[in-house]
Amino acid sequence: MGCGVTGPRRVPRVLSIAGTDPTGGAGIHADLKSIAANGGYGMAVVTALVAQNTQGVRSVHVPPVAFLAEQLDAVSDDVDIDAVKIGMLAGVDVIRAVADWLDRVRPPVVVLDPVMVATSGDRLLDADAVEALRGLLSRADLVTPNVPELAILAGEPAAGTWDDVLEQAIRVAAQHRVRVLAKGGHLTGQHLPDALVDPTGGTVIVTEFSGTRIETSNTHGTGCSLSSAIATLVAGSGDWANAAAESKRWLTESIRHGPELHVGVGHGPISHFAGLWNRGGIVTAPTASEVEADWWAEIAGIRADIDDLPFVRGLGDGTLDRDVFLRYLAQDALYLRDYARMLAVAASLAPTPDEQAFWAGSAQGAIAEEMSLHESWLTNADGSLRTAGLDSVTTAYLNHLLAAAARSDYHLLIAALLPCFWVYQDVGERLRPLSHPEHPYRSWLDTYADPVFAASVRQAIDIVTKAATGAGDAGRAAMREAFRASAEHERRFFDAQGA
CATH class of the missing domain: 1.20.910.10 (Heme oxygenase-like)
Incomplete structure (x- = not known):
């Protein structure tokens, strides 16, 4: 029997396609932190420049779509990408440009965080863009909507109970043949489960992950951070259920330590590196x-x-x-x-x-x-x-x-x-x-x-x-x-x- 000795771990190369956040808590800023915290090498293509802070979105500037395409090609022409996390896509033309690039490059892992409603409650996409985003689901391996976003994807009212959330997630997964991470964070009560709904084997399999509400206002960028973590971990292991479970554990720890950062007066960010700092320190080890x-x-x-x-x-x-x-x-x-x-x-x-x-x-x-x-x-x-x-x-x-x-x-x-x-x-x-x-x-x-x-x-x-x-x-x-x-x-x- 083999001794189980393996070579050095290969670091997953993960590309975030998303908007910015000047305060660092959401968008590509959160994605890059999440990727690094979970052992990946992060790269970023900017879809939109967002003037926002912990209190809300003030305005959005969308660079020319041709420049977005140049960014995407510049990365994929040079780097073998192991996973892609897609966040804010501000408009129909942006969504189509990303879809075309996905069709050409076909990255091995695609995680779509359908950013349509910010934590602050701001609606970020118009109706035409929402419809275009639904067309992107078939190109993704996993979609990670919050409760309001899941309802928009399903074309239904927002779910009020966990059972309703699961039913919507199962319908979206079956219709688009895509894994759905159903999230209970927008529900009331102390019990906040998540679930991976996987229809890819022909039969829908639902894997639930328990969770308890953390009383905190540091929830800015949680969706961005979770989806990036899953993309990173699944690129390294290929195990969707385990990647989701480990990402949820990491996110819970990061949320718990968010208030220690003292960033902003609204919905503050999570502390992406809290576990790393607490367990590994920040002093460089000598050679x-x-x-x-x-x-x-x-x-x-x-x-x-x-x-x-x-x-x-x-x-x-x-x-x-x-x-x-x-x-x-x-x-x-x-x-x-x-x-x-x-x-x-x-x-x-x-x-x-x-x-x-x-x-x-x-x-x-x-x-x-x-x-x-x-x-x-x-x-x-x-x-x-x-x-x-x-x-x-x-x-x-x-x-x-x-x-x-x-x-x-x-x-x-x-x-x-x-x-x-x-x-x-x-x-x-x-x-x-x-x-x-x-x-x-x-x-x-x-x-x-x-x-x-x-x-x-x-x-x-x-x-x-x-x-x-x-x-x-x-x-x-x-x-x-x-x-x-x-x-x-x-x-x-x-x-x-x-x-």
Whole structure:
């Protein structure tokens, strides 16, 4: 059975064809925000310049239809469009121009928000344009009218109950062979359902979505925003019912946070990015290379202290007392035994097969290191192995790693494990030039300056810093502190062995 690994998500390219709103709450301004908030790349063709605010529409200027056609062609001649959301079409000629373009380009997804009545109650289309708009229904995959607009499309009085809304939606869907999103927002009461009415399979299927009224005046542009969200999500998934359900959840959250914007004194806008701001923040995450540079600079003082330690200086120039070096190796062997276990824990927590393989391989390598380099130095003349108990410094370091592992926090653990890779390579590479064939500790210097070890260190740095970029501000700060604490334990470890 496959592991389910997929490539990067392709961002849907969604075109909004609609009018403007200088206050940013409706029209193409709302569409672009909705598309971005739901993971799409938004594009816009302007059908009308609307002088409006949260209190109502003041006037509408419709640019020449030839210019509208040029805008549409400019986009489709260059960009593969995944979905189109159509909003305000101010007049018969505009509607015909859009219809002609749809017939030529045939976008894979078309969502029509039949903007005929604004939230403020303003009627935006004359009778001839309404009739032309009905002709556009057959070119759409989904139409998203509010209650008054649904009644106009059906040629009937506005529905007063949810059952009446559903019946009208079913008649419109069956007549025009188009999905209809029936919306209950204009009804009275606390229960505000929506429903996807889908006649495309030969039998009309009605999928209802429950909802509760939110007491707010921030409802400007809700129809624009919902239809754009559905277009974006269905372009990515192909699932109309799920796209409608997810868009409704997103819209509800955005409406709830609308008052926090304090925009206008009438029907204020929704907060399109409320969820993104609350869950993701607005601070740009650092790149992996920026994390690497920051963390390395964070321990610059610790690294300088390590260079000045008598143990490290003696190790480099070969004057280190042999018994001191053997005491160090004995503690290091004990440390590596448990360090290998922590690497195995990291492997068990790793989110990808490549990371699992790296940490598991490192655990095996740590054990092999203990068995080869350390045993070659720590074997007595009679063949017995020199042993030692854990000293307080080694114990403290291991307790730090064990505490990170006990939290089952992959990010925190690998940050704590990294200095044992990175600091050792740094020390080994800088001491290696002092080595010579008769250097008493050349085998140690060769091990930590080896290109194979350097490649392993590079991979560890890449894994940890990449994880840090996606850990969020708090998680990244915790990782940085765990890394710094381990680097300090490395300094104390070298210092204790030379005492």
